Amino acid sequence: MSYIQNNLQAGEEIKYKANIHWYIFVYPIILLLLGVFFSCAQTGIIYYIGLLLLLLGLFHLTKRILLKVGAEYVVTNKKVILKSGILSRDALELILSKCEGLRINQSIMGRILGFGSIIVTTGGVTNKFNFIANPIKFRNEINAQIQ
Template sequence: MSYIERSLGEGEEIVAKANFHWWYTAKAVLALVLLAFVLVGFYIFFVRMYRKWTTEIAVTTHRFVEKTGLFTLSTNELSLNNIEGVRVEKNLWGRMLGYGHLRIEGTGMDAIALPDIADPVRFRSAIESAKERRRG
């Protein structure tokens, strides 16, 4: 027995009851789905920003160095003499926005993949120039 039925006065009757339309529930479900997408978006955002904020990539006069992580530190180092090739990969968006992927291949190790590097052609040229200066 509902509250309204229990609160009826003597001789009082319910003439009609109203119910929520299914669309009311559908909007709540859509809001929940949207929230899930937003939470996934926040997760992806923070993972990518953490990687960006804790990664250093440089070429020195002697070597290439990539450091990632803050709590768990990981480094890739490769002597300039051991760099066999640097490949730049740019898709349509990369060409339009000025970014690309670098793949640095070295002697006796797996290639080092660097995603979404700003001006990758310039960085590849810097590696090649450092290699030339190192050779003398």
């Protein structure tokens, strides 16, 4: 059972669940493709650069898979729950009535592909969660629950 399901209060129900966007896998895949390309050269330093790129690509791919598996971003009828991590956990549970600020950052690529960062502010504390798929919908759902 997920962290969210285990921590819902009586009468609390999930209204919206955001996902991590697939774009997080672009950088590791590019590294892996370049690594395969350069390691096929089989000549001197280019071969070793290819192996290094393969190792970096595998490292970043593993890191991004763990991010995707360990992240849960949910709006309920009472609070916003933002949880990331598998081995270590970073969880923010924000009561909707205490929500001071919600900021969305989207790059040009983020706007085109539909992802962005959500920055939640409460009591002077700021938490940033990257690569949220459809952050505008996430913000709109929070606003709908507050009203």
